Amino acid sequence: MICTEDDQLLGWKDFPKGLKVLLIDEDCNSASVMRSRLEKMDYIVYSFCNENEALSAISTKTEYFHVAIVEVTAGNSDGVLRFLESAKDLPTIMTSNIHSLSTMMKCIALGAVEFLQKPLLDDKLKNIWQHVVRKQAFNAGEKDVPESLKPIKESLVSMPQLQPVKSAADDKSSNETEPFTSIPENNNEHSSGCDKYPAPSTPQLKQGVRSVDDGDCQDHTIFSTEQGSGEHDGDTKSVETIFNNTVAEATVQTSPPEQQGQTILKEENGSSPHQKMEADIATSSPSNDCCDNSSSHSAEPIKASGRHSSGGTRSNKKKMKVDWSPELHKKFVQAVEQLGIDQAIPSRILELMKVEGLTRHNIASHLQKYRMHRRQILPKEVERRWPHPQPRDSVQRSYYPLHRPIMTVPPYHSNHIPAAGQLYPAWVPPASYPNGLQVWGSPYYPAWQPADSWHWKPHPGLHADTWGSPVMPPSFGSYPPYPQNGEVYQPNGMQNRYSMLEKSFDLHPAEEVIDKVVKEAITKPWLPLPLGLKPPSTDSVLHELSRQGISTVPPQINGSRCWS
DNA sequence: GTTGGAATAT
DNA sequence: GATATTCCAA
Numbered sequence: 203m204i205c206t207e208d209d210q211l212l213g214w215k216d217f218p219k220g221l222k223v224l225l226i227d228e229d230c231n232s233a234s235v236m237r238s239r240l241e242k243m244d245y246i247v248y249s250f251c252n253e254n255e256a257l258s259a260i261s262t263k264t265e266y267f268h269v270a271i272v273e274v275t276a277g278n279s280d281g282v283l284r285f286l287e288s289a290k291d292l293p294t295i296m297t298s299n300i301h302s303l304s305t306m307m308k309c310i311a312l313g314a315v316e317f318l319q320k321p322l323l324d325d326k327l328k329n330i331w332q333h334v335v336r337k338q339a340f341n342a343g344e345k346d347v348p349e350s351l352k353p354i355k356e357s358l359v360s361m362p363q364l365q366p367v368k369s370a371a372d373d374k375s376s377n378e379t380e381p382f383t384s385i386p387e388n389n390n391e392h393s394s395g396c397d398k399y400p401a402p403s404t405p406q407l408k409q410g411v412r413s414v415d416d417g418d419c420q421d422h423t424i425f426s427t428e429q430g431s432g433e434h435d436g437d438t439k440s441v442e443t444i445f446n447n448t449v450a451e452a453t454v455q456t457s458p459p460e461q462q463g464q465t466i467l468k469e470e471n472g473s474s475p476h477q478k479m480e481a482d483i484a485t486s487s488p489s490n491d492c493c494d495n496s497s498s499h500s501a502e503p504i505k506a507s508g509r510h511s512s513g514g515t516r517s518n519k520k521k522m523k524v525d526w527s528p529e530l531h532k533k534f535v536q537a538v539e540q541l542g543i544d545q546a547i548p549s550r551i552l553e554l555m556k557v558e559g560l561t562r563h564n565i566a567s568h569l570q571k572y573r574m575h576r577r578q579i580l581p582k583e584v585e586r587r588w589p590h591p592q593p594r595d596s597v598q599r600s601y602y603p604l605h606r607p608i609m610t611v612p613p614y615h616s617n618h619i620p621a622a623g624q625l626y627p628a629w630v631p632p633a634s635y636p637n638g639l640q641v642w643g644s645p646y647y648p649a650w651q652p653a654d655s656w657h658w659k660p661h662p663g664l665h666a667d668t669w670g671s672p673v674m675p676p677s678f679g680s681y682p683p684y685p686q687n688g689e690v691y692q693p694n695g696m697q698n699r700y701s702m703l704e705k706s707f708d709l710h711p712a713e714e715v716i717d718k719v720v721k722e723a724i725t726k727p728w729l730p731l732p733l734g735l736k737p738p739s740t741d742s743v744l745h746e747l748s749r750q751g752i753s754t755v756p757p758q759i760n761g762s763r764c765w766s
Numbered sequence: 767g768t769t770g771g772a773a774t775a776t
Numbered sequence: 777g778a779t780a781t782t783c784c785a786a
Binding site for chain 1: 768769770771772773
C-alpha cells in the first residue's frame with residue numbers, strides 16, 4: 203500500500219538485511235547470544251562491552267550504525283543514560299531484566315526508542331529495523347539519512363495512508379514484497395491488537411511518527427466506537443474530531459520542533475477538512491458584517507460539525523450537521539425577508555444566502571423551525587394587536603403567508619425587492635414594535651422584527667375597508683375568515699400575478715391596479731387572470747383586455763377553481 | 767424527476 | 777432542542 207516500486211530501497215536489497223546494530227552488553231554471554239540471534243536475522247552486529255567503547259566507535263566514525271541495542275543493568279544506568287545523551291541520532295533500544303519504571307522513563311526521556319524487557323522475543327528483535335526506518339524517515343535533516351533510506355523518508359512523509367487502519371490482510375495482499383512495506387503492516391498489527399507486536403510500541407518522544415502509531419491505535423478505537431462495529435472501511439476522512447484533536451495534541455506535545463510532527467499534523471488536518479473549515483469559520487464569523495447589505499452576500503462556507511467531510515470522495519451517508527449560527531441565521535432571515543415570506547422557499551432562500559455547502563434540505567429544515575417559531579409567537583402578537591375573537595386555527599396558521607390575508611406585503615413595484623428592514627414601515631412604525639416581541643433570533647436581527655410583525659388582517663372581510671379595496675370575490679364573504687391554501691394563494695403562474703395584484707391594493711387605486719393587471723395580462727397572456735377582484739374590477743379587467751384585443755381568457759377566470 | 771413541507775428520526 | 781432524514785403530495 204504505502205510502498206510502490208518507486209519506493210524501493212535504492213541499493214539496499216533485502217532490507218533490513220545488513221543493518222548494522224550496535225550492541226552494548228556488559229555480560230559477554232548475553233551479548234554473544236544476542237549477537238547470534240541478530241545475525242540469524244541478517245543483521246550485522248557490533249558488540250561492545252560498555253558505553254565508552256561504543257561511544258568511541260561512534261565518535262571515530264569507524265563504523266556507521268543504524269541502530270543500537272543497549273543492555274541496562276542496575277549498575278550501568280548512568281553510563282547508559284550518558285550513551286543515550288551522546289548518541290541521540292542513533293535509534294537506541296534498551297533491553298533489561300530490571301523492571302524499573304523510573305529507569306525506563308529516564309531512558310525513554312533521553313531518547314531511547316524502546317525499552318524491551320527481557321526475555322526478548324524474536325519478533326521484537328526482528329522488528330528493530332523499524333526504528334531505523336522511522337528515525338531516518340522522519341529525521342529533521344536530510345544529512346543523516348543514508349542515501350539508501352531517503353526513499354523511505356520521502357515515501358513515508360508524503361503518505362497520508364499511514365494514518366488509516368486497514369486490516370493486515372489487506373496490506374499483505376496488496377503490498378509489494380519489499381521488506382519495508384511491512385511497516386504499515388506491522389503498525390496495523392500494532393493497532394489492531396496493540397500488544398501483538400509490542401516491539402515498536404514505546405512512546406517515542408523524539409519522533410513525531412510515534413504519534414502516528416498511537417494515533418492508529420486510538421483512531422481505531424475511537425473510530426470503531428463512533429462507527430459502530432461496522433464499516434469504516436478505511437475512510438480516513440471519517441475520523442471523528444476527537445481523533446484529530448488527540449492526534450494533533452499528541453503530535454504537538456511529543457514532537458520536537460522538527461518538521462516531522464508538522465507534517466503529520468498537516469496530514470491529520472487534511473484528513474478532516476471540514477474540521478478546519480469549522481475552525482476557520484468559527485473565528486471569522488464574529489466579524490461577519492454582511493447584515494448591512496443583504497444583496498452583497500458572498501459565498502461563504504457554513505460552519506458545520508459532524509463526523510464526515512462533505513467533500514469526501516467516499517459517499518458518506520451522513521451529511522454534515524449545519525450549525526445555524528446567528529450569522530447564518532441572520533442570512534437566512536434576510537433571505538426570507540428579501541424574498542418576501544410568501545416567496546421564501548428553500549431553493550430561493552438557498553440562492554440568496556449563497557452559503558457554500560448549505561443544501562436545500564438544510565434550508566427546508568431550518569425554515570420549518572423558523573415557521574414553527576413564528577407560529578408560536580405570532581398568535582400572541584396577533585392577539586395583542588387584534589383582540590377580536592377569532593378562530594384559533596386561523597391564528598395558528600397565520601404565521602404562514604399563504605394563509606395570511608393579502609396586503610401584508612409592501613406595495614408592488616415591478617422589480618423592486620424591498621430590502622430587509624424596509625418592509626412594512628408604512629403599517630407599523632418600528633417604534634411600535636413591542637419589546638416583548640423578542641422572537642427567534644431577533645436580538646441578532648433587527649431587520650427581523652418587521653417580518654415578525656405581520657400585520658395581517660385576521661378578518662379580511664371584516665376589515666376590508668380598513669385596508670383598501672377588498673380583493674375578495676363576491677362569494678368570499680361566505681368563506682372562512684382565512685383563505686385556505688390554494689385560495690388566496692395562487693399556485694403556479696397564478697401566484698405571481700395575483701401576488702402582484704394583492705401587493706398593489708393597499709396603496710394603489712383600483713384603476714391603477716387594473717392597469718397593472720392588464721399590462722401583466724398583455725405581456726403574459728399565458729398566465730391565468732387573477733381572481734379576487736370585486737366584480738367591477740374583474741369586469742374592468744375583462745373589458746380592458748377585450749379592448750386590447752385579448753378576448754379569450756383561461757378557463758380559470760370564469761371557473762371556480764379557487765373560490766368554489 | 768424535482769420541490770416544498772410535514773412528520774419523524776437522530 | 778436542533779438538525780437531519782424520510783415521506784408524500786404537488
